[in-house]
Structures are given as structure tokens and as C-alpha cells.
Amino acid sequence: MTVALASPTPADIRLLCRDDKFRAPATANLCDGHVQANVIILPNKFAADFRALCARNPVPCPLLGETLPGDATVPARLAANADIRYDLPLYRTYVDGAYVEEKRDVAKEWKEDSVAFFIGCSYSFEAALTAQGLVPRHTELNRNVPMYRTKVPLAAAGVFGGNMVVSMRPYPLALLPLVRETTRPFVLAHGEPVAWGVEGARALGITDLDGTKPDFGDATEIREGEVAVYWGCGVTPQLSVMDSKIPGLVLSHAPGHMLVLDMLNKDVCV
Amino acid sequence: MTVALASPTPADIRLLCRDDKFRAPATANLCDGHVQANVIILPNKFAADFRALCARNPVPCPLLGETLPGDATVPARLAANADIRYDLPLYRTYVDGAYVEEKRDVAKEWKEDSVAFFIGCSYSFEAALTAQGLVPRHTELNRNVPMYRTKVPLAAAGVFGGNMVVSMRPYPLALLPLVRETTRPFVLAHGEPVAWGVEGARALGITDLDGTKPDFGDATEIREGEVAVYWGCGVTPQLSVMDSKIPGLVLSHAPGHMLVLDMLNKDVCV
Numbered sequence: 450m451t452v453a454l455a456s457p458t459p460a461d462i463r464l465l466c467r468d469d470k471f472r473a474p475a476t477a478n479l480c481d482g483h484v485q486a487n488v489i490i491l492p493n494k495f496a497a498d499f500r501a502l503c504a505r506n507p508v509p510c511p512l513l514g515e516t517l518p519g520d521a522t523v524p525a526r527l528a529a530n531a532d533i534r535y536d537l538p539l540y541r542t543y544v545d546g547a548y549v550e551e552k553r554d555v556a557k558e559w560k561e562d563s564v565a566f567f568i569g570c571s572y573s574f575e576a577a578l579t580a581q582g583l584v585p586r587h588t589e590l591n592r593n594v595p596m597y598r599t600k601v602p603l604a605a606a607g608v609f610g611g612n613m614v615v616s617m618r619p620y621p622l623a624l625l626p627l628v629r630e631t632t633r634p635f636v637l638a639h640g641e642p643v644a645w646g647v648e649g650a651r652a653l654g655i656t657d658l659d660g661t662k663p664d665f666g667d668a669t670e671i672r673e674g675e676v677a678v679y680w681g682c683g684v685t686p687q688l689s690v691m692d693s694k695i696p697g698l699v700l701s702h703a704p705g706h707m708l709v710l711d712m713l714n715k716d717v718c719v
Numbered sequence: 720m721t722v723a724l725a726s727p728t729p730a731d732i733r734l735l736c737r738d739d740k741f742r743a744p745a746t747a748n749l750c751d752g753h754v755q756a757n758v759i760i761l762p763n764k765f766a767a768d769f770r771a772l773c774a775r776n777p778v779p780c781p782l783l784g785e786t787l788p789g790d791a792t793v794p795a796r797l798a799a800n801a802d803i804r805y806d807l808p809l810y811r812t813y814v815d816g817a818y819v820e821e822k823r824d825v826a827k828e829w830k831e832d833s834v835a836f837f838i839g840c841s842y843s844f845e846a847a848l849t850a851q852g853l854v855p856r857h858t859e860l861n862r863n864v865p866m867y868r869t870k871v872p873l874a875a876a877g878v879f880g881g882n883m884v885v886s887m888r889p890y891p892l893a894l895l896p897l898v899r900e901t902t903r904p905f906v907l908a909h910g911e912p913v914a915w916g917v918e919g920a921r922a923l924g925i926t927d928l929d930g931t932k933p934d935f936g937d938a939t940e941i942r943e944g945e946v947a948v949y950w951g952c953g954v955t956p957q958l959s960v961m962d963s964k965i966p967g968l969v970l971s972h973a974p975g976h977m978l979v980l981d982m983l984n985k986d987v988c989v
């Protein structure tokens with residue numbers, strides 16, 4: 450039996466997940482106005498390094514909050530009565546940096562030294578772009594956003610390093626100032642673009658100038674008079690953690706299956 | 720007449736500057752234990768973008784504080800009774816991004832819309848390295864630290880962009896973990912290194928692998944078994960501002976002539 454709820458609240462979504470009744474293909478476009486978070490769960494001995502990674506690279510890794518070690522309660526400031534072991538639609542597990550499987554909950558995998566980190570997501574500023582009539586191309590095409598590994602090294606932090614990942618949305622060059630201004634306030638959701646255009650692509654080390662061969666997500670269309678605009682992407686901290694090959698179990702949300710927070714998009718803005 | 724003070728306090732140094740009696744070649748090695756700050760003074764209309772540049776790139780641009788617009792008083796948390804128009808030993812002026820001259824004070828240049836920004840400096844962590852017996856090579860050689868423009872783009876912020884500048888200190892590979900650990904706590908003074916070694920140089924786009932041709936500062940010696948270790952550098956925000964060519968007058972400290980703060984090195988640590 451599938452469940453259809455009209456205008457579900459974030460708490461509704463989390464409870465559907467907890468009862469294993471959530472069956473949408475992803476959390477995108479659910480709960481307008483509310484923040485969704487990328488999730489990474491690590492052993493506590495790597496928590497200080499991960500916290501430093503986020504502090505030193507706040508554009509791709511905007512840290513919204515974290516749990517106490519071994520306590521699966523999401524901070525109330527982010528979501529009320531939320532349990533990170535159950536309240537995501539779909540999780541992924543990794544051992545020694547290698548993907549193992551997807552799971553509906555991580556009750557068995559959550560340990561007494563587990564710490565969950567919550568990272569801001571571009572859905573927050575995409576809502577603002579759409580409200581300005583600047584509908585992201587991948588939304589128009591009903592695809593996933595294209596993402597690229599860049600050659601830009603992160604500021605290393607303990608065991609974590611690697612390169613920045615960016616997401617890309619094409620816009621007419623004349624609208625670039627408005628695009629930048631619209632996403633700039635979202636400081637805990639990647640904020641303004643990091644770079645744009647052919648010169649930006651070169652600085653980032655991106656060679657796919659027509660948007661047809663992204664490293665992650667789906668191809669897009671860059672139309673006449675448009676430039677590729679690049680934002681920091683929340684896949685960055687995930688790749689950094691996986692590439693670090695820290696020993697043991699790491700958990701994350703499955704792509705597109707984010708934690709839906711009570712927190713509002715305006716709460717991640719200056 | 721030159722003035723020689725035994726063990727001057729930061730307030731002593733600032734008053735010498737104010738009275739135009741400071742004649743040391745630089746502020747390096749003065750007032751052990753106290754923070755020295757890079758200084759940038761901008762028209763207020765660019766202040767929000769500069770603040771964002773620092774927030775988005777905290778490793779090369781650690782913002783310690785700022786004045787109110789038109790009020791030359793340094794925040795008391797940084798230094799008591801300090802006036803940014805007079806209390807540096809030497810200033811530089813720039814118009815439309817082009818260097819004009821060095822001045823002993825900027826009383827005439829300070830405007831009602833001027834805002835001064837104070838940026839952390841590597842002197843703070845160099846003291847900690849030296850205390851660990853990890854004396855920086857340029858200190859041993861009595862030279863300036865070598866610095867490099869990198870190919871790493873900053874996360875753009877309004878009118879400001881450009882690339883990260885790094886400083887370099889060579890260390891034996893075996894001591895790298897201790898070097899990283901020693902500077903890691905200095906989060907408002909560039910913190911741990913961003914990269915190291917040949918692979919790090921490649922990631923940063925640095926081709927001078929033997930330390931003989933830095934872009935700024937002096938050549939150094941990389942000895943047998945040593946690797947180049949790279950830290951974010953406070954020259955980054957200065958270059959970003961100058962390269963942006965914002966219209967009008969910009970002021971900064973002259974190289975090596977920093978603002979000596981009452982703030983202690985431990986105050987820029989986590």
C-alpha cells in the first residue's frame with residue numbers, strides 16, 4: 450500500500466520514513482520552504498577532522514549541525530523529535546571507503562561512537578531562483594542537477610582532503626548579476642556561485658563546456674547566449690570522506706534522499 | 720633620534736607609530752605572544768562583499784574584526800585605544816587598484832565611509848612552530864617567508880575574486896604530522912597547511928619546486944629529505960582587492976608592517 454499525503458509537513462515525511470512507508474523517488478520538491486540536509490555519519494574519532502573540513506571549506510561544506518556521539522537525536526534547532534537512524538528515506542553504507550549497500554534504516558549500523566553531520570543543500574537557493582523566474586534548467590527538464598569534480602583542492606583538514614565538487618546551472622549572461630544576488634544570502638546553502646563561464650570552467654578544471662558529460666547527475670542543455678554557472682556542492686564532503694578511506698563504517702543519505710528539516714530556507718540565509 | 724624600548728608592549732609599539740617614532744625595519748619578532756594583523760581599508764560600499772570574501776575563504780582570509788564605517792577606532796577586543804589612521808608603522812595607498820605610495824599615517828586618506836578590516840597572520844603559528852623546535856627556514860636564514868600565487872580560485876564574493884596566495888616553509892617529511900598538528904589550532908591564523916610536497920605543489924599550480932623563485936618574499940632552501948609545506952596566506956585578500964580594481968582609494972599596511980594587537984596568539988586558536 451502506498452501512502453499519499455496532501456501537503457505533508459517535514460514531520461510527516463520523517464514519520465513516513467520511520468515507519469518505512471515513504472515511497473517517493475526522492476525528497477526533491479517536498480515541503481516547500483524547508484531546508485533539506487545532506488547527511489554523513491562517522492566514528493567520533495574522525496569528528497574533529499570533519500568539523501575542521503567544514504569550517505575550512507564552508508562554501509562546499511556548510512555545516513548546519515551535528516548530533517552528540519552515540520545519540521541519534523537530531524538537534525531540535527534543525528528538526529523536532531527526529532531520529533537519524535530512521536528518518537531518512539534511504540541510506541548508503543560504506544566500509545573502508547567502499548560502497549556496500551542501500552538501507553531503509555541504519556538502526557543496526559548506528560554505534561555508541563557514531564556522530565551524524567548535517568550539511569546544507571542547494572534546494573534552498575533553487576527555491577529562491579525559481580521564485581525569481583530563474584527556473585534551474587534541470588528542474589525545467591525534470592532531471593538531476595549536473596555536477597563536476599573540479600581540480601580545486603580543498604583546504605586539507607586532518608585525515609580529510611580531496612577536491613571541491615560543484616553543481617552547474619546555465620543562465621543567460623545578462624541575468625548573471627541577478628542569479629548571483631539571488632543565491633548570495635544563502636550562506637549555509639553554498640551561497641553565491643563560485644565561478645562561471647568559460648574562464649570559470651578553466652579555473653575549476655572543467656572541460657565539459659556544453660553540459661553534456663557531467664561527472665554526477667544528468668546532462669543538461671546550455672542554450673544560445675547562456676553561460677554555465679557553478680556553485681559549491683554538498684557532494685564535496687561525501688567524496689572527501691569516501692576518498693580518505695578512513696577505516697570502518699561510514700553512513701550517508703542515498704543521492705536525492707535527504708533529511709527533511711523543520712528549519713526554514715530563510716534560516717540558512719544571512 | 721631613534722627610540723629603543725626594552726620589551727615594548729603592543730600599546731608601546733602603537734604609540735611609537737602614532738608619534739611617528741617607530742623605526743624598526745618591520746614588526747616581525749616584536750611583542751612575543753601577541754597577534755599581528757594584516758589591514759585593508761575600503762569604502763563601505765564594498766565592505767559587505769569583502770566580509771563575504773573572508774567568510775567564504777576563511778583559510779587564506781581569517782577575519783579578526785573590523786571598524787565601524789568612518790570610525791577609526793580598532794575594536795577593543797583586538798587592541799585598546801588604537802586608532803587605525805596612525806597606529807601602523809607604514810601604510811600603502813592604492814587608487815583604482817594601482818599602487819600610489821607609502822605613508823606614515825593615513826589621517827588625510829581616512830574618509831567618513833572608510834572601513835578597516837583586520838586579518839590574521841602567520842606570525843601567530845610561527846611562534847608555536849618555533850616553540851616546538853620547528854624553526855621556520857626563513858627565520859633561520861633571516862629572510863622573508865616565500866609566497867606563491869596559486870591556481871586555486873577563491874570562492875567569488877561580489878566584486879571580489881582571484882586566486883589563493885600561499886606561504887611556504889620546508890620541513891622533513893617525517894615531521895609533517897607534528898607540523899600540521901602544531902598549526903592546526905590557529906583557526907584565525909590560517910590553521911593547518913592546505914597542501915604539501917610535489918603533489919601539493921601540483922594541486923596548487925606551483926612549479927618552483929626548490930623554493931628559489933617565489934612570487935613574493937625571499938627564496939628559501941629546501942634541504943635533503945624535506946618537503947615544501949604550504950599555508951594559506953594573508954596576502955590573498957590584499958591581492959583580491961587590488962586585482963578587483965574597485966574604483967577609488969584603498970589602503971593597506973606595507974608588507975611586514977603590521978598592526979600589533981593586544982590580542983594573544985591563544986585568542987586565535989580553537
